[in-house]
Structure formats: structure tokens, C-alpha cells
Amino acid sequence: MSLSKELGTEVGAGTAPLLEARDLRKTYAGRVVLDGLSLTVERHDVVCLIGSSGSGKSTLLRCLDLLEPIDDGVVRLDGREVSDPRVDPREVRRRIGMVFQAYNLFPHLDVLTNCTLAQTKVHGTAPAQARATAMALLERFGLADKAGARPDALSGGQQQRVALVRALCTGPELLLLDEITAALDPELVGEVLDIVRAQAEAGTTMVLATHEMGFAREVATRVCFLDGGRILEQGTPEQVFGDPQQPRTREFLARVL
């Protein structure tokens, strides 16, 4: 898995952006959720998607991971179009880690097995090696003593940290985080964001939908304000939070800040 990561970095270096979405369109039962949205993610970018509920943040992330078929537009990974039906979505997802708002851990497997499943079944890692990788990450994020526990026996914050570890175990080149703190008590948000901050500092490329404006301002290299299925405004955190250009952005920020 480290091999593919290095290859990916070399092939793409200096040429195409890691991830690129052009004119994405997505409708649910006639309702337009993404309306010609375009987004470019360079390596080591931390892109924060902000915007009110229903602005298309989650749908965009699901489309980027090919979990939802798009109605129009193009998604490119490393310059290669992956929205082509002939591309096996698994090839794309092998390189991308995704974490959901509701954790979505597998309740019938203990924490360690949750973290080793994709390594052994998808990436062909030897079980001992997979366990070592998972244990090292669990240890780093203070979860080593929970390795044998079932997810339902953990707190929400612990579950979401495990979900992050599960996504990180396969060394993804890109992390997609879908409002991962939205279901947590304010007290537990910090322990989850600590992991994301550590990953951001380590240079992991990330796209995250979030309602934590303070956190977005702190870690983002770029902030995108979504409204009505488009990116209405984007820029550095200083630009978007400090000097928003669009009236709609100012209105949104006034409500949430």
C-alpha cells in the first residue's frame, strides 16, 4: 500500500491535481443537489467545505468517493477520469479513506478487526502486519485498550476515533471526512479533531465537510462555501472568514460564528 502511495505521488507530481471535479451535477428525485460544481484538490491541501444543511457538502463527498452515481460532470483522480463506468470504483476507493457522520463501524467485529478488515481483504496485507499497523495507530490515538471491545461498548468520541483509525490503516492518499463531529457531544468533539489536526499537520490531503468554523479556520488551506449546490466562494481561511465577498457568505457566517 505504501508502494501505490509513492507511485501515485511520483506519477502525479507537478502534473495533475490529486483530485479534480468538473461541473458535477447530482439530483435526487428531480431535486438538484449539485449544480455544476467544480473543485480542485492539490496534494497536501486541507479543503474545508462549509455551508448550511442541504447545500450539497455530503453529496459532494459521496460523489467524489463514487458512492453515488453523478448525473453529469467529470471526476478525475491523478488526472485520470474515474467517473467513467469502465473504471472499477474499488481502484479509486483503495486510495481514498472516508469517514462518516454516524461512524458506521461494523458492530459485529471488535475494534481491531474493524481496522484490519480492509487491509487484509482489499490490500492483501499479511494479518500480523495488519494488526501491527492497526495497533500502532490505535495506540497513537489513545485507543489501544479498546482493541478487543465491540464498537457499541464505546462512547461516540471513541467510536469516531476508531472510524478514523480504520480509514487511516490503509494509508490513503486522500481523506474525505463527512461532518465527523456533527453527532458528538461538544465535550467529545475535541478528541476527534485532535486526530484530524495531527493528520493535517502530517501533510495528509483532506476534504472535510464541517460545521466547526473555528477548526476550519485553524487547519484549512482552503475554505469553500457551498450554497445551492455550487461553490459560491472559496479562498484561504483569512479571506473567507475575514473578508467574505458574497452577501450570502456573510449572512451564513453571521449566523454560525
Add this chain to the structure above:
Amino acid sequence: MSGAAVSEPATPAAADQAGWVKSERQREREAVAARQRLIRGLIATAVTVVVGAAVVTGLLLAPGWDRVQEYFLSWPDARDSFGAIGEGFLINIGIFLVAEPCVLVLGTLVAVTRQTVSPWLAPLRLLAVVYTDLLRGVPTILVVALCAIGIPALNLAGVTTSLFWLTTLALVLCYGAYVAEVIRAGILGVHPTQRASAEALALSRSQTMRHVVLPQAFRRVVPPLMNDLVSLQKDTALISAVGVFEALRAAQDYQGYHFNGTSVLVAAGYFLVVAVPLTRLTDWLLRREIRREHGR
């Protein structure tokens, strides 16, 4: 970066208990609760005894009770028929033990087949749908008769004529269809987000089914599945219709020969002795599994 580890507050129960003395009010409440429990227990016992006595008295005072007792509750007949029915019951047990794993495997295969999307498997999907519709719609006893009489009549070389295997096949076919639908309901009941997160980890469809969906589906359907398996265990008696000398047939044989029906009750007893512990066992297994998932 390594500072991301978050320490858990250590609150073992013992530490909280130290220095706590039960309040006067709590002791009063517990005394009242104990008294209420005692009264409820007494009422429950009294009602049960009264209703039980009424039922027994009603039976004993029925005008035909003497004849019923003579015909169904004759100790010498119970003793004499016990051995022969027991021998027959071994056949029921044998069929059940062979059929049960076959039913589970067949039901799972059919249920999983219906969830596949590969174009190559289209004929199998069609077959699975036709099979479940057909076999659930036909009375089991007809399938038993068709298999036990129809298959040997075909005179196929190499196909068994053993009634044991033919009737087992019939029961497997019938119950496989029911069990397939139960398992399919379990598969459809697993939340779509589970599938999404398995797919996000790049698991293939079959890996998702095998490692994520099926294990959770099985856990959900254990109670209805047990229902079907206990029913299968009872329906092994249907094979008496084609002349297999199992428990019910042995009991009827005794009944016809000695003009006494006690043997039928003896056969009922044999079936109960297997069915009741089986349901208790699965209840216990299920509760243990639920505890494991939530507790620890």
C-alpha cells in the same frame, strides 16, 4: 502530533462506592419495594393455583373423562409403546440433523443469489425467485409424496430409492424456501450505511456480503430462523405419510393394534423433549450475543 492521544477518565465503580452510606429514605423505599414484590408474588401464585385447579377439575368432571383417561393415559400402554416409538424417533432425529444444516446452506445460497447483480448469474437469480415462490406455495406433504414416489418412479440410474434420503430432500426443499426468505429479510434489514462504509473501504460486493452484511443479517434473524427449524423438527413426522416407520407412524401402528391412543401422547412427548430445550438454548445464545455486543 503524538499529543493527539486523549486519556480516558478512570472511574471504576469501586471508587465511586467508597464513603457512600445508604440514606434513610433509600432504606425506606427498598423496604416498601420488597413488600410490594412479596404481595405481587403471592397474588400471582394464588391466581395460577386457582386457574390450574379449575382447568383440572373441569377435565376430571367432564362426562367422558373416564374414557379419555382409559384411551390416552394408560400407563401399561405408555410403557409398552415407549421403546418402538423411541426407535422410530431416531429416524426423525436423523432426518432433522441431516436436513437442518442443508436447509441453512440452501436458504443462504438462495437468499444471497437473489442479491447478486452479475449478468452471468441472471439464470440463477430467476431460478431462485421461482424456487422460493413455488416451494412456499405447495403443502409440504405434497412435496414429500412427490419426492418419495415420483423420483423412484423415474427409474433414473444412480439415484437413490431410499425413503430416508428422498423425504429428507423434500423437507430440505420446502424449508430451504422459507429460510431463504427469512435470511433475505435479514440481508435487506442491514442498514445501507453499513454497506456504504464497507464499499468506502474498497471491499468488493461479495466481500461486503460475506464479512459485513451476512454476519449482521444472521444475528437479526435468529428468532424467526429458530421458529422455522423447530417447525422442521416437527414436520419430520410428515414422512409417515409415505410409510417411513418413524415416531408418529410407530405410535399410530401401536394405536391401531392395541386400540389405545396413549402411544400418540408418548410420540408427542418425544418431540417436545427435543423442541423445548432447543428453543431455550437459542434464546440463551442470542441473549449472550447481544450482551457481548453492548457490554464488555
